[in-house]
Amino acid sequence: MIPVFQIPRNSLVWLLVAQTLLILPHLPRLPVWILFAWFITVVWRVQIFRGLWPFPRPWVKVMIVLLCVMGLLSEYGRFFGIEPMVGLLITAFLLKLLEMRQKRDVLIVAFLGFFVAATQFLFSQTLLTTLYILLTVTALTTALLGVHQSEGHRYPWRSFKLAGTLIAQSLPLMLALFIIMPRLGSLWAVPQPEQRAATGVSDSMAPGDFSRLVQDKATAFRVTFDGDIPPPPFLYWRGLVLSDFDGRRWQQARFGRFRGDSVNWNNEPLEQWRSTVETTGEPLSYQVILEPTQQHWLYALPLASSSDERVGFTRDYRLVSRLPVNSRYQYQVDSHLNYRLQAQALSGSDLGRELYLPDGFNPRSVQQARQWFAQAGSPRAYIDRVLAYFTRDFTYTLEPPLLGQHSVDDFLWQTKRGFCEHFASAFVVMMRAAGIPARVVVGYQGGALNPLKNFLVVRQADAHAWSEVWLEGEGWLRVDPTAAVAPGRIESGLDSALSPAEAELLDDPFSLESYRSFALLDGIRLRLEVLEYDWHQWVMNYDQQKQSGLLNSLLGAVTPGRVAAALLISGFVVLAAVGAMLALSGRRAPLDPGDKLYRRFLRRLKSRGFQHHPGEGPRTLAKRVKSERPELNAWVSQVVNSYERYRYGEEGGQLELLRRLVREAPSRRI
Amino acid sequence: MQNLADRIVGQIGTVLLGKEQAVKLALACLLSRGHLLIEDLPGMGKTTLAQALANVLGLSYRRVQFTSDMLPADILGFSVFDRESNGFNFHPGPVFTQVLLADEINRTTPKTQSALLEAMEERQVTLEGETRPLPEPFFVIATQNPTTQSGTFPLPESQLDRFLMRIELGYPDSRAERALLMGINPRERLDDIQPLVSYDEFVVLQKQVDTIKASDSLLDYLQRLINYTRTAQEFSCGLSPRGSLALLRSARAWALIEGRQYVIPEDVQAVAPAVIGHRVRDAGDFGDPGGVALVERLINNVDVMGA
Structure with a gap:
């Protein structure tokens, strides 16, 4: 029987804790059976530790591995991709528990754990994630420590504290490396996570979509304005333009999202159609940090342009990103709030698209629209007529009644209760029925100002749908029918536009957003927002360009020599700080003046060729001097007498005498 | 005081030649109210030192020679039935004295050793349910042969700890040895040593140590x-x-x-x-x-x- 290495208890405990911490955030992405596998391996491992169960036999291990691989394959259907790979890694991390026989195996599992911790960043890079990973890394370090600690270490918290100290000590160095280390491009392309639910506004709109979306308190994007923040009625963040209507659902126009001719990328020459835009006045510039949406489209105030290379401009005057936004995405925008779009004329195909209504839907609305348009006489008057109808007895509500096949008819003439998408949809249908080109625009409206840092936070709850109508000579105009029904929605946000009972529905007890009325909690919320914002600005956004800028300002010029010197110096500074801390904590009480004098006396003796021994008391020393260096005897015995009385005796106030005696050393050459 | 200490040391020095350091240590031990263990080969003057100390301090003195067949009662004492008084009479053992010389303590069995060591620690003897205090002051001066010699039961650490000091005498230097050889047997001169301090003076000295x-x-x-x-x-x-x-x-x-x-x-x-x-x-x-x-x-x- 080969003697089996027993994992120290501390190490195993922390390994299991770290494993739990590591797997938890991955769980939503993992197949359910992993939980089961996890449970079995942990129980088995603990039983092995307790000496109750044996290690699994080889064929059992092979079976388990085969089962897991098959499970992963059936779950994901493929192997190349981030999620299956992470799944495989975590499965390996779990199963390796059953294989730990030697100290080496424990080390492997711990290092595997560090790797799993790093994969977490593929999915999320927020401040919270980072802190959480720091915690898991500390737990893993504790497990590593535990392997090397002797049997006597039985208190898990002590090891954890030690590991925490180690991690804390390594933080300054980590920071220095983060700032100074050259940012090499990734050596291989890191595949992006794929199976992820798109968040935020989707590319189609049907009744009920928005009332679901606004219950989400998550941040959609943050905006920093270079100048003043425009008032809320101007804050219409255009995301998508929906022109196709099938009677119930609005979708983007058929000409495709990315057909070459419809997107004008920033590195391409300006297309002809971009001249149909007229702007006046100075642009408003701002930065948007968009949370991942898994979509291409970007949000901006009309009329937006961006000088960012990754951004393109579409035929319907929106900004899009070349790649889907699957991690936080920052872009710079210039918006002209005074603009005219396609003021001259619409082409035949454009007109046909923006006027299209499916046959056989909403007959009553179509009929009513024609009647009102005839009565009104002009498109403007007709728009006012329709908006006036909305203001009369419509209710803005989160819980509109269900609508039938003729959704607009039902809404306009029967239920008269709806959310923004009902109003936008009905309004556009009414416009088109009267021959006025119109379309639905979805995006966000408004945003909450964070007074601490002066940036705007736009949440999913700010999602909104409105409409644009085209008038000859004026181009596309924004008309928001919701503003006619619930002006408060535009001016001060959703909460104020809903009845109190409905506003309560929006409250999520787990979101700080719901506690705005408590000053303290609101302060905390604002501060957290700022933290997250700064995190993005200073850490996530710290790229090669920013680094060279910072290093330039710090070092004067970025040369390899200077960077290396800066690395060395910062490393040295960190070590020096640690050393200083150690020296300070270990410093003894200041020396007694008498002891100082005696030390000086010993130095003088030494310079006269007499070396004392550490364990030698004054009197012994004097005796030795007497026999070895009789010429010094008179002086030494006087000093020793005086010192002995001062230091050990009862008479105080001998210090002056001692000082004088020490000073009166005989000259060196006798 | 120096005077007195010097005189004591000088007095003992007349019987134990050339052992000033050991004598002073022994005196310091007694002044600190501690028990003394003297370890050396037989015939080095252990007994002489102990007896001279007792004499010079004017204390009563008993000597027990420890052997391997000794029992606790041989040291502590025992009760004997007295027919006339129709009761038990306690016959105190040699331990009831001021200075007890326990000679060759490691030649006896642990049982007997611990009987003495208990008396050392508690300064009292409990026999047959009755506790009898030992006289004041109570010193044990034990001697032991080096444990490497045959027929010894080494004292365990816990019992060694009861002794304040353990000293060795060592061979006398050649001058002292010559004086010893030329003079009369020191043992015979032991009786000449007169007490230099009274019991009260000795107690005062002991108290002075604390100051x-x-x-x-x-x-x-x-x-x-x-x-x-x-x-x-x-x-x-x-x-x-x-x-x-x-x-x-x-x-x-x-x-x-x-x-x-x-x-x-x-x-x-x-x-x-x-x-x-x-x-x-x-x-x-x-x-x-x-x-x-x-x-x-x-x-x-x-x-x-x-x-």
């Missing part, structure tokens, strides 16, 4: 020594608090004998081998707890000044 000043500086040094025994690799175990108290008390008594009102590091160094030697053990040595060499290293390595 000797130990400055902070000295206590620092003492603690450095103790810490060294507790942290250095070469010590298998450190000095106990009882040991450190014993060291300080002995150093005070030593200072008193030296005629000083305060303790200096040399006092500590003088008593340290006797006080610490039997309480520590070299980590590399599994035999006899004889740490005198170890204590010398300790004294040489620990800085008197403090680093």
